[in-house]
Amino acid sequence: MGMRMMLLTSGTRGDVEPFAALARCASSRGHEVRLGVPDNSGVDLSGLDTVSLEVDFHRLVAEHGISPWTAVRHFRTEVGPAMRRMLAAAVRETLVFEPDVVVYHAKVLTAPAVADALGVPHVVVEAVPVLTPTRTFPAPGVVNRDLGRFNRATYAAARGAGRMFRRDIDRACAQLPGGVPVSVSAPAATLLPISPQLLPRPDDWPASVHLTGSWHSDAPAPEPEPAVLEFLRGGPYLVATFGSMASGDPQPRGRTVVESARAHGLRTLLLTGWGGLALPEDLRGDDVLAVPSLPLDAVLPGAALAVHHGGAGTVHTVARAGVPHVVVPFLADQPFWGRQLHGIGLAAAPIPQKKLTVERLTAAIDDALGCRSAAERVGREVRTERGLQTALSVLTSW
Numbered sequence: 127m128g129m130r131m132m133l134l135t136s137g138t139r140g141d142v143e144p145f146a147a148l149a150r151c152a153s154s155r156g157h158e159v160r161l162g163v164p165d166n167s168g169v170d171l172s173g174l175d176t177v178s179l180e181v182d183f184h185r186l187v188a189e190h191g192i193s194p195w196t197a198v199r200h201f202r203t204e205v206g207p208a209m210r211r212m213l214a215a216a217v218r219e220t221l222v223f224e225p226d227v228v229v230y231h232a233k234v235l236t237a238p239a240v241a242d243a244l245g246v247p248h249v250v251v252e253a254v255p256v257l258t259p260t261r262t263f264p265a266p267g268v269v270n271r272d273l274g275r276f277n278r279a280t281y282a283a284a285r286g287a288g289r290m291f292r293r294d295i296d297r298a299c300a301q302l303p304g305g306v307p308v309s310v311s312a313p314a315a316t317l318l319p320i321s322p323q324l325l326p327r328p329d330d331w332p333a334s335v336h337l338t339g340s341w342h343s344d345a346p347a348p349e350p351e352p353a354v355l356e357f358l359r360g361g362p363y364l365v366a367t368f369g370s371m372a373s374g375d376p377q378p379r380g381r382t383v384v385e386s387a388r389a390h391g392l393r394t395l396l397l398t399g400w401g402g403l404a405l406p407e408d409l410r411g412d413d414v415l416a417v418p419s420l421p422l423d424a425v426l427p428g429a430a431l432a433v434h435h436g437g438a439g440t441v442h443t444v445a446r447a448g449v450p451h452v453v454v455p456f457l458a459d460q461p462f463w464g465r466q467l468h469g470i471g472l473a474a475a476p477i478p479q480k481k482l483t484v485e486r487l488t489a490a491i492d493d494a495l496g497c498r499s500a501a502e503r504v505g506r507e508v509r510t511e512r513g514l515q516t517a518l519s520v521l522t523s524w
Contacts, residue, residue, distance in 0.1 A: 128156040129522060132225035134216050135163055136233040138183050140369065140439030141253060142167040144319045144341035145231070149174050151341075151514040152521075160223045162216055162234075168419065177219045179234075180211040209291060214298040216240070221301070227521055229317070232257055232284075235291055236298045238310040243302040247314035247524060253438050254459040255318060256284040258335050260328040266462035314524070317517050320438070323507045324445055325466060336520050339513030340442040347423035357415045358428055363393040364491070365425055365449075366433040368402030368479075369440055373456060376404035379482060380416075383433055384409045386487035390495070392430055395420075402435065402456075423447070431494045433487070436460035436467075436476065445472065448505025450497035452490045454479050471500045 131152055135145040146169050149161045153174070160175045165182040213236045220228060220240045228248040230237035241248035252258065256265050259281040264273050268283045288295065299306045315334050319341040327337045349355070357363070366383045380396060380403045387394040393413040396405055397420060405416040422440065426432060426447035434440045436453040441463045444451055451473035453464035464476025474493035477486050 128158055129227060130158045130223065130225040131160070131521065132220050132223050132228045133159060133161045134179070134220070134228065134230040134234040134237055135161070135251075136179065136181070136183075136212060136231050137164065137253075138369070139168050140437045141231055141233075142169045143439055144253065145251075146171055146174060147341045147343045148229070148514055148517060150343065152518055155518065157522075160219070160225070162219050164212070177215075179215045179219075181208045206294070210294045210297065213291070213294050214301070217298045217301055220244070227314075227524070229521065235288055235295050238313070239295070239299045239307050240302060242307060242310050243304055248311075249315045249317060249521060250313045252316060252318045253320075254462075255320065255325070256459070257281065258316060258331055260330050262328040262330070263462070266459035267457075270461045270465075315520050317520060319513055319517070321442060321445065321508050321511060321513075323504050323511075324441065324470070324472075336516065338516040338520075339511030340446070340508065341513045341517065342423075342442070342446065347421050350420060350424050354415065354417070354420065354425070357393070357395065358425060360412075361393055362391070362430050363387075363395055363428075364431050364433060365395045365397065365422070365429045366403060367397035367399055367422070367440065368435040368454070368456070369399050369437050373402065373479070376402055377406050379454075379479070380404045381406050381409060382482055382484050382487055384414055385484045386491055388413065389484075389488045390491055392491075395425060395429070430498075431491065433491075435479075436463040438463065441467065442508070445501070445504055446508045448502040450474075450494040450501040452477070452487065452494045454482055454487075470504075472497055472504060 133145050133149055135141050142163055145161060149159045152159045162177050162179045164179055216234050217236050217240045226246055228237050228241040228246060231251055238248050254266050259278040261277050264277045265280040265284055268280045296306045315336060318337050320337055321340050322337055364387050384394050396403055396416040398404055398416055398418050405414060422443045426444060426449050429449050431450045432444045433452045436455045451467050453467060453473055453476040455461040455464045455476055456479045467473035468475050474490035477490055
């Protein structure tokens with residue numbers, strides 16, 4: 127018998143794509159699924175029952191960039207009101223749908239309260255392992271080096287988000303039938319759409335925490351348009367993408383990528399994304415193709431390597447393609463993934479975006495090309511994972 131599932135996600139494309147894949151998987155197996163999403167994510171949501179959470183992260187990034195200091199500066203006028211709208215919309219839309227289970231991104235802080243009000247279980251999704259303490263590594267995005275026995279203490283920072291937005295959470299929960307709750311229950315389970323090939327499961331995680339493998343659609347990637355196909359067939363190339371990152375001047379970063387690729391005789395497919403990369407006019411040529419966006423699944427399998435920002439979604443897509451990485455982290459969990467991939471032999475040592483130079487990137491590309499056989503082996507393993515089915519079996523086990 128099918129369940130009614132409310133899925134709630136927040137963030138940019140990398141946060142929305144896994145939830146869309148889970149929604150499609152659950153719907154195909156007879157469950158009734160409604161997906162609450164931010165506006166303008168760029169993700170294909172066709173055929174899904176979706177509702178807006180009334181926040182547009184694309185606009186916030188376009189207008190204010192990704193700097194944490196910028197976010198703080200615009201908190202009162204932009205970021206704070208956007209969060210308030212999202213938290214309230216999550217409560218309102220979940221009450222209307224009356225689901226049997228609420229599955230939510232960790233940023234949707236009102237999901238546990240509305241699930242409790244409806245008397246149904248709630249399941250948190252950690253796209254990045256920041257909520258479940260472990261001795262194995264520090265909380266990604268909080269500390270960027272191993273603190274050994276103090277690693278567990280770093281997870282208190284992520285839990286503090288609830289206190290930071292306490293007033294907004296209470297305001298959103300005022301619309302619940304019983305009003306603002308005094309406390310909320312613990313999640314019935316935690317799902318991490320992460321491959322154990324990339325992050326082995328820490329032995330001190332409780333049994334309720336499930337490392338499912340990545341969530342991705344098994345549908346074949348759409349074939350690129352003829353001009354892109356012609357470029358891909360023209361010789362060895364690298365793919366460069368910084369996704370939703372938009373910080374500072376993108377022209378020097380584009381120049382660095384193209385010149386470093388040329389130093390190795392590689393052509394460059396430059397995905398300019400939300401503004402993290404741009405192609406200088408004097409570097410245009412037959413060996414460079416710059417486009418805003420393409421499905422990575424369609425262009426990565428033939429690539430020599432990928433240069434990217436280290437977002438969790440991109441990390442898994444590159445790994446699934448069996449391609450080595452050069453990670454250029456900007457913020458948050460990206461340094462964590464850069465270190466992790468380097469540590470397991472799939473990537474060169476990460477280069478922080480503020481330290482990106484032609485000399486450094488040229489050397490890193492050389493190192494990454496030496497990771498090819500390991501990347502191909504891991505790619506074969508990741509492609510056999512059934513993360514969506516594993517997640518769905520947890521959700522239906524009640």
